[in-house]
Amino acid sequence: MAVYTHLGAEDLARLIGEYDVGSLVMAKGIAEGVSNSNWLVETTGSGGSGTRFILTLYERRIDYADLPYFLGLLDHLAAKGCPVPRTMHDRDGASWRMVEGKAAALIEFLPGVSPTRPTPTQARSIGAVLAGLHLAAADFPQTRANAMDFAASAAILDACGAAALETIDPALPAMLDHARVAAALDLSALPQSQTHTDLFPDNVLMLGEDVTGLIDFYFACTGPMLLDLTVTHAAWCFDAANAYRADCGVALIDGYQSVRPLTPEERALFADVAKGACLRFVASRAEDWLDTPDDALVTRKYPMQFAQRWQFYHDHGAALLAG
Ligand SMILES: Nc1ncnc2c1ncn2[C@@H]1O[C@H](COP(=O)(O)OP(=O)(O)OP(=O)(O)O)[C@@H](O)[C@H]1O
Ligand SMILES: N[C@@H](CCO)C(=O)O
CATH class of the missing domain: 3.30.200.20 (Phosphorylase Kinase; domain 1)
Known part of the structure; x- marks a missing residue:
């Protein structure tokens, strides 16, 4: 509602x-x-x-x-x-x-529907459109700080507290330590632009393989373009059982690089930034989970979904840009 x-x-x-x-x-x-x-x-x-x-x-x-x-x-x-x-x-x-x-x-009003199970071709399209957005936004004269950066994620998980996090899932408190590691990352070598930072499929309208609309810019901010790419990768490239969809992952990065190739610094930090991106959604979802009564009409999003994706990038993230 x-x-x-x-x-x-x-x-x-x-x-x-x-x-x-x-x-x-x-x-x-x-x-x-x-x-x-x-x-x-x-x-x-x-x-x-x-x-x-x-x-x-x-x-x-x-x-x-x-x-x-x-x-x-x-x-x-x-x-x-x-x-x-x-x-x-x-x-x-x-x-x-x-x-x-x-x-x-x-x-x-823009036409289109949000994909529920994106195809690799759709993932390629959204990668290319995201890179186009980053290039087009480079000369936007205003800036906005990211209120949900890695330090904020760590602060949110810290405020939730390990005991409360454990009531959601016993594996969740460990994410607090990982969030502190992400918060200490030096991202200063990464090229910046204006970024969407919440480009989940439900914030994209498509007609077939064409992207007809990017919506819901209310987390947009100035920051590393790599963060936006990793948020989008984490949001688009896992199936309903949370298994990584390599076909979509490869297509999304290829699509992005067909418009803006990643720099060596971005390639080197891909896995670490992807892990930080996952923790941002672990944090906001955990906070919402603890704040939302069980009988509320609003559907809560499960924090562990992104904790599992964090684990995927931890184990395999470095290999995603190899070759
Ligand atoms: N410009 C647009 N053109 C067509 N449909 C749109 C547009 N903007 C929003 N919508 C529709 O309205 C719905 C709600 O928009 P949106 O997701 O921005 O809601 P919200 O409450 O602002 O954000 P959140 O998703 O964070 O709850 C979307 O799912 C989409 O169907
Ligand atoms: N897209 C986010 C909600 C908005 O931050 C999520 O799925 O957790």
Whole structure:
């Protein structure tokens, strides 16, 4: 369920009236997503604006001071031909406005569906698109620090505490030590750009083998491009039983390198950064697991899934870029 705030028909029509997109025809709450309230909105269109939009009301976990970065990055990337939604600007030129005390943005609707079992060809496509995003974002003038960097992961696991982590799984407390090791990594030699850092399949829209949309940029930040590649690798290249899918892994890295070859420093740090990437999701999932009551409507994501992927990169990560 992801409509936390009720907006009546008049509220929605008034809000849409602030934009040059024609008048409201339809608005339907979107069930997917857990962080924000989202509606699919249809309008009569105006001046080439298109007629379908996503209206997002930012509910939690988002600092409004970051909105110019998130929404400005979308516009920057869209202008360079990356498959990301453009943001609609209201008649005052603003990309977001306040509604019912919350920030709201109207974003271009993009076609496509999120793959549930990506094929190697789809993995290759997303690798190439991610590299294109990194190149296109290099001259984006704003920056944002990564609030979920390796030090943050270690701090989150530390705050959970070994005893609480053990209630989720006896193998979880060991991840705290591994997170401290990741936090001490020196990533300063790695080339940086603006990065998505949460490019799971559910944040990608595809039609067949083509990527039609990258969405949910609310963890985007300035940082090592390698981290973004390893997050995407860890999120796309394991099956439902958590076994590594080498066909997807090879295709994703090939696709990425077809657009931006990795530097020797990136190749050398691939396994360590992939392990840190896994720990970021171990940490956020463990924190959510402990914070979410058993009977909550929100589905909790299992931290051990990424602890097992950490183990995979620990055992095999160095070999993935060999040859
Ligand atoms: N620009 C877009 N074009 C088409 N569909 C979109 C677009 N943005 C979002 N959606 C749809 O809305 C759903 C919810 O969006 P999103 O995943 O961003 O939700 P959220 O609550 O903001 O994030 P989270 O996934 O972190 O809970 C997506 O699964 C997708 O179906
Ligand atoms: N994509 C993340 C949730 C957002 O950080 C996960 O699967 O844990």
